Amino acid sequence: MTAVIETQQLTKSYGSYRGIVDVDLVVNEGEIFGFLGPNGAGKTTTIRLLLDLIKPTSGSARVFGIEASADPVAIHRRVGYLPGEWNLYDRLTGGETIRYFANLRGGIDKAYVDRLIERLDLDPSRRFGEYSRGNKQKVGLVVALQHRPELLILDEPTSGLDPLVQQAFNELLFEAKAEGRTVFLSSHIISEVERTCDRVAIIREGRLIRTDSVEGIRRLSAHEVELRFSGDVDPAQFEAIEGVRNVVVEGRVIRMLVTGPIAPVVRLAGQHDLVDLVSREPSLEEVFLSEYASRSDRSASTSTSAGASR
Amino acid sequence: MSAATPARAAVPATPMPVPNLASRLFGLGSIFGKTFRDSRRTAILLGVVAAFLVIVSAVALATEFDTVEKRRAIAAQLGGLPPIFQGMLGEMINIEGLGGFLSWRIINFLPVILGIWTIVAMSGLLAGEVGRGSMDLVAATPRTRGRIALEKLGGYLLALLVTTALFALGTWASIAALATLPGDMVGADAVLGHAAWILVATVAPGAVAFAAAAFLGRGGGLALGAIALFGSFLINGYAASISAFEALKPISYFSLTARHRPLAGVEDWAAVGLLAAISLGLCIAGVLAFARRDLLVPTGGRVRLPTLPIFLAGPFTRSLGERLPAALVWGLGLAAFGAIVSFSVDEFVAAISGIPQLIEMVRQFFPNADITTAAGFLQLAFFSEAILFLAVATTLLVAGWASDENERRLELILSAPLTRTGWAVRSTLAVMVGIAVMTAILVAGTVAGAATQAAAGDLGRVATGVAVLGIYGMALAGIGLAVGGLVRPSLAAPVTLIVALGNFLWELIGSIADFPDAMLDLSLSRHLGQPMLGEFDWPGMALCVALAIGGVVLCAVGMRRRDIGR
Numbered sequence: 001m002t003a004v005i006e007t008q009q010l011t012k013s014y015g016s017y018r019g020i021v022d023v024d025l026v027v028n029e030g031e032i033f034g035f036l037g038p039n040g041a042g043k044t045t046t047i048r049l050l051l052d053l054i055k056p057t058s059g060s061a062r063v064f065g066i067e068a069s070a071d072p073v074a075i076h077r078r079v080g081y082l083p084g085e086w087n088l089y090d091r092l093t094g095g096e097t098i099r100y101f102a103n104l105r106g107g108i109d110k111a112y113v114d115r116l117i118e119r120l121d122l123d124p125s126r127r128f129g130e131y132s133r134g135n136k137q138k139v140g141l142v143v144a145l146q147h148r149p150e151l152l153i154l155d156e157p158t159s160g161l162d163p164l165v166q167q168a169f170n171e172l173l174f175e176a177k178a179e180g181r182t183v184f185l186s187s188h189i190i191s192e193v194e195r196t197c198d199r200v201a202i203i204r205e206g207r208l209i210r211t212d213s214v215e216g217i218r219r220l221s222a223h224e225v226e227l228r229f230s231g232d233v234d235p236a237q238f239e240a241i242e243g244v245r246n247v248v249v250e251g252r253v254i255r256m257l258v259t260g261p262i263a264p265v266v267r268l269a270g271q272h273d274l275v276d277l278v279s280r281e282p283s284l285e286e287v288f289l290s291e292y293a294s295r296s297d298r299s300a301s302t303s304t305s306a307g308a309s310r
Numbered sequence: 311m312s313a314a315t316p317a318r319a320a321v322p323a324t325p326m327p328v329p330n331l332a333s334r335l336f337g338l339g340s341i342f343g344k345t346f347r348d349s350r351r352t353a354i355l356l357g358v359v360a361a362f363l364v365i366v367s368a369v370a371l372a373t374e375f376d377t378v379e380k381r382r383a384i385a386a387q388l389g390g391l392p393p394i395f396q397g398m399l400g401e402m403i404n405i406e407g408l409g410g411f412l413s414w415r416i417i418n419f420l421p422v423i424l425g426i427w428t429i430v431a432m433s434g435l436l437a438g439e440v441g442r443g444s445m446d447l448v449a450a451t452p453r454t455r456g457r458i459a460l461e462k463l464g465g466y467l468l469a470l471l472v473t474t475a476l477f478a479l480g481t482w483a484s485i486a487a488l489a490t491l492p493g494d495m496v497g498a499d500a501v502l503g504h505a506a507w508i509l510v511a512t513v514a515p516g517a518v519a520f521a522a523a524a525f526l527g528r529g530g531g532l533a534l535g536a537i538a539l540f541g542s543f544l545i546n547g548y549a550a551s552i553s554a555f556e557a558l559k560p561i562s563y564f565s566l567t568a569r570h571r572p573l574a575g576v577e578d579w580a581a582v583g584l585l586a587a588i589s590l591g592l593c594i595a596g597v598l599a600f601a602r603r604d605l606l607v608p609t610g611g612r613v614r615l616p617t618l619p620i621f622l623a624g625p626f627t628r629s630l631g632e633r634l635p636a637a638l639v640w641g642l643g644l645a646a647f648g649a650i651v652s653f654s655v656d657e658f659v660a661a662i663s664g665i666p667q668l669i670e671m672v673r674q675f676f677p678n679a680d681i682t683t684a685a686g687f688l689q690l691a692f693f694s695e696a697i698l699f700l701a702v703a704t705t706l707l708v709a710g711w712a713s714d715e716n717e718r719r720l721e722l723i724l725s726a727p728l729t730r731t732g733w734a735v736r737s738t739l740a741v742m743v744g745i746a747v748m749t750a751i752l753v754a755g756t757v758a759g760a761a762t763q764a765a766a767g768d769l770g771r772v773a774t775g776v777a778v779l780g781i782y783g784m785a786l787a788g789i790g791l792a793v794g795g796l797v798r799p800s801l802a803a804p805v806t807l808i809v810a811l812g813n814f815l816w817e818l819i820g821s822i823a824d825f826p827d828a829m830l831d832l833s834l835s836r837h838l839g840q841p842m843l844g845e846f847d848w849p850g851m852a853l854c855v856a857l858a859i860g861g862v863v864l865c866a867v868g869m870r871r872r873d874i875g876r
Binding site: 051053073076079083088143 | 448605
């Protein structure tokens, strides 16, 4: 598989402020890659480094095998970009804005642009300054998509879009993937990433904490298991099984989180009068939140113990 | 290191037509074209105004002084006055000829008027777009950042060239039509040579602003550009009268190029070339900085002052907190100017004491004036220039007020339990207080300078005279705020500046074209009296106060009625 984006120990600091630290990232050709993290985690900094809008403090970022700071123009020629926070020219209409950026690129398929405008339900005759936030976002999406780039870098792309347009946008992403193009999608809307992405990276406080397929992340995470018995059962037996935690008893129902194989739990439950068993795979959102919660707990306990030792 | 991934071949089905040459030069076909397109209206307007000023001046001179004798007489009369009475227009060179007179009387001032536009535009060429948030999208297109910067710079310079060409056309037409006396006729080469100076001298402060904005942001670039523009002009204008300015002449680009006046028959291409080279160097520095630095809004490492809790207390104090830094900076700059001029009172008194005829002559015009005191000197040497600078500072304070709505903060503010009228009154009052603070600092600086002089005279008169400037500034702000409140906020600052410059130019044209008093009196600045001399135009002052208060009221009425966020 060809890596379209590849960063090695990519680090950016803004004076005393943290940007990102030692980010190692690989995005392969033809995949939709989700970049998850809360506000301020370093998603936008990473993207701006990929496009050479800012320079790295250390490490390297390559896009299409080209060092970002060595030949950014060669990269920009093949990339469509929608920033997270942006604005355009209030006095131009949406159509003029789109035409201006088309002119800056050249060789745009006009029929395709017209189709994009139609699919995103954009009225291009109004001035940019008069648009609602969602309509401005549509203009930005057309600007990013109109030249059918090999790599789409989208920072919070669905911000302000209504559900119907979001659906149209998702279809555009899948079409891009079907055509073998690559999408790098930064978001904190986890359901959106779960719906559209093949692989996901989670960034926290400037560091990548996990990169895997959506399925892989789910697999590695705990299943929520609910066991209903006809009589009382001692929960301690389940707590003793490796990978089982958060055991909660409500009458004759025992709930637990199970990381790893579920078979030992099922075997033990079968030794009792089991009425019902429900095992639910966690959503990406639950994984994300539990990942953050557990890391926050860990760092809190680390800092507490560090504080105690001082 | 892995090899670059080959680009995928993608042949569009119906390619959009490649932008034609006209679109790339004047339209949306390129960054260059769009930049020119954005500036074209202002460029044409300023070019027409410059040409109009030259034509009016030429007509006035040719009709009023239509013989060689009359020309020689006026040249001798003007040339015999000490520099302080000759105004800020620099050395008189061959003013008996039409070209020389136009050069001295009106054209020498054009780089200041055009320079205000240049520093505003060039400080924002790149930094403005970075601040707005559109540069990320532009920079992600397949163009190097150096090219983006060069295209934007080139587009703006083309617009400035259009302005200069219109000026040159007006000048050439005036001279061709009105050159009736020997020495009046000058060739097209002289017109072009003069236009070249206008162009270079107009670009110079803009180049300072452009280079500085790459490091300090748009505000910092604007401030340094303004210092370069007004500082150079004042140094050159006052050098002959005030020794402190004489020592600073080497850093003034107006002084550097003072001997290049082709319309008056003198050329100094070396000086113009040097200034052009310096400006080019500054522009290159700005381009390189933009190309190499992170694409972030630059803060220039400026010191962040702590926010006092009082500035978070409500709309008035919040607005005041926003306006106060600019008011303090402009106040200090103006105070330095006032102090330096005041420091020269003794020198001036000593110079004119030996010329009793001169004192007599001045008394004919100002019978109650004692020009051998600080107040008298400041009325002659300070007031008319300070009024212009204060107007520019007032415009920036009004622009700050308008930014609450222009930048969409107002919608959030008004979501608080606060009436629109309440917000409008309180925020506009903060602008007025900002002007008052600025004026108070100016008064302090000017009085402090005057107090060191043996001929200080009545310092209270100095203080009240300078304070009148503040009332005029509040009147200008009132007009801008009223328009901003009634129509839309983006008009507030331009209207304030247009009224201020309009008053200034109206008086200038009127004095050249010998307008009747009734016409000249349309200028608000004519209605302040001679306050440094203790002569107050009370109805005029009342009008200024009414404009200030009325502006606040009209702004509040407009804000209550119209849609927000227009």
